[in-house]
Amino acid sequence: MSQQTNTRDAVVDYDRLAAPFRPIFERIAAGASAREKDHRLPHEEIRELAQAGFGALRVPVADGGLGASLPQLFALLTELAAADSNISQALRAHFAFVEDRLVAAPGPGRDTWLGRFVRGELVGNSWTEVGSVAVGDVLTKVSPDASLGRGGFRINGTKYYSTGSIYADWLDTYAERTDTGVRVIAAVSSRQPGVTHGDDWDGFGQQTTGTGTSTFRNAVVEEENLIDFDTRFKYQTAFYQVVLLAVLAGSVRAAEREFADEVRRRSRTFSHAASPVWREDPQILQVIGEVGAAGFAGEAIVEKAAHALESAYRAALDARAGRISTEREEEINDLAELASAEGQVALTPLAVNALSHAFDALAASATSTAKNLDRHWRNARTAGNHNPWVYKARLVGDRSVNGTELPRVWAIGAAK
Structure with a gap:
């Protein structure tokens, strides 16, 4: 399979890329409120996306995927959000x-994973240890087991915040080898005895993300x-954060759409309103316009951060090929980390405040639980409470004042 991926001349046109998925997005949107109210996990919706090739967006066309750039991927994730x-x-x-896997060394292992993505197989998260585990400690262990033959290991441990694991075929699990002490990513098949998934996330939002407890008992x-953690792609923290930025931007766009629909249909008004027709009231229209502008700003932030990630991706390929130095690659990674952090600091309060302001467009009826607009x-x-943005703001300021690069x-975990 090809190691060369997604050059600027080879990326597909965005509208052509998005077209097959937009009807699926429409069906997903139509059922989103009811799914949340009934706490029905979107197994069928996620499987439909996977079967349509959504999980292989980044896989090169030469390898059977759709060849999306990172800006295109994050634009689609925003539309989906x-x-x-x-x-x-x-x-x-x-x-x-x-x-x-895209930036991994070429070879049969990489090719195997790209083939799995093209077949529609999905990967979930299983990183965070449960309980008062000290920051940096890893209690989940993988151990060689001679009864499994050469190269067989068992994994034991419990993880929380296992976002997406309920829907996944594989679990991206942070663990430690007992034979070498090396920290690894264990890609564990989720459909086997010894692996259980709990839908026990109790947050008041993002309730159907499949987040909860994953337990491994001699799986x-x-x-x-088993992938050495030190070889993990270097811009991963920025990547994870930009997904959350897409979630925030998409949430604002969803609210704009649904609040606008409610305003359009509303027949009641107030004696002291600026217009006898609610949908023509200039103050109400202003509110919807301000929410829409926040959505635009969110999309712009996601796009800017995604372009920084694209530069980091290209730098990873260039560094592997010897075209740039490791030091230069790290400089580009630092810029991607900065873009994701500044985007988070800007977008989190912008999105949350805009969504709160949206309720000013509908008066008391906006709070109806039947409408479920508060979701x-x-x-x-x-989503904004992940990786606290207040710390990111401090780190960005420390970089500006003292030249300290972001972690x-x-x-x-618990303080040591």
């Missing part, structure tokens, strides 16, 4: 794992699916 932000976030780990993982604010507020790896 405007249909149902839960689904974009549920696919976050999948696209990160795809990215890692099997092959040595070829957009709850979803954005929840490239984040972790969560």
Whole structure:
């Protein structure tokens, strides 16, 4: 299979790329509110996307994929988030794992994974340890098991925040080898005895992302699916964050659409309103316009950050081929990290405030639980609470004042 991917001359036209998925997005949007109210996980919707090739967006055309650039991928994730932000976030780990395999050394292992993505196989997340584990410690272990034959390992541990795992064929699991002490990504088949998934995420937003507890009890993982963590693609933290930016931007666009629909249909007004017809009231139209402008700004932030990621991706290929130095690659990665951090600091309060302001367009009826309009604010507020933006603001300021580069790896846990 080809190692060369997605050059500027080879990327597909965006509208042609998006066209097959937009009818699926429309069906997803039509059922999004009901799914949340009934807590029905979008298994069928995610499977339809996978079967249509959505999970292979980044795989090169020569390898059977769709050849999307990173700006195109994130524009599509934003469109999907405007249909149902839960689904974009549920696919976050999948696209990160795809990215890692794209920049991996060429060979049979890489080719095998690209083939799986083209067949519609999906990857979920399983990184965060449960409980008061100290920052940096890894309790999930993979151990060689002679009974499985050469190259057979068992994995044991429990992970929380396993976003997308319920829908996945494979789990991208952060673990430690007991034989070497090396930190690895264990790509564990999710459809086997010894792997269980819990839908026990209790957040007030993003309720159908399939986030919860993943448990491994002597589950099997092959040595070829143990990937040294130190070889992980270097712009991963920025990548993960930009997916959340797409979730935020899409949430604002979804609210703009649904609040505008409600305004258009509303027949009641107030004695002191600026117009006898609600949909013609200039103050109400202003509110919807301000929400739409916030959506535009969100999309622009996502696009800008995605272009920084695209530069980091190209730098990874160039560094592997010896065309640029490792130092230059790291400089480009730092710019991608900065773009994702500045985007997060700007977009999180912008999106949350815009979604709160949207309720000013409908008076008390906007709070109806039957309308379920509050899910957009709850979803954005929840997505915005990941990787706290207040820390990112401080780090951006430290870089501006003192020249301190942003950290490239984040972790969560109890203080040591």
